Amino acid sequence: MGAVESRLAELGIQIPEVVPPVAAYVPAVIDGDHVYTAGQLPMVSGALPATGKVGDGHGLVPPADAKEYARISALNALAAAKSVLGSLDRVTRIVKVVGFVASDPSFTGQPGVINGASEVLGEIFGDAGVHARSAVGVSVLPLDAPVEVELILAFV
Structure with missing residues (x-):
């Protein structure tokens, strides 16, 4: 077991199965020494745990829940990367994270929501997870x- 797989086990994190594409694209592609993932939704067992806009009002997805969904989305993106790399131990750096938040017009906390993705990548990859x-x-x-x-992601 490599360093990343050991770290995942230590953290109690399981990389899910690759989420099948919902349109005409592939989950990830390799170009040179980088992997580019398609945008990943927070699918769990083939379904979204919540739908709708993020915000602080009635009927909106609470920001704390959305932060957890960003974490799930990042793990789904790692699954996509693993599907083309064979092992996450090949990853040398998380280069960039792009996060989209379906936002109520008054909501401005998108960075806090996407911290869910950034934080789990830091937990898994340490300094190589800074992006x-x-x-x-x-x-x-x-x-x-x-x-x-x-x-x-950069890889060897």
């Missing part, structure tokens, strides 16, 4: 998901 990032509020995401995360 550049964008956290973007959008009006709607596929399947009415509250968050979506994509990764760019």
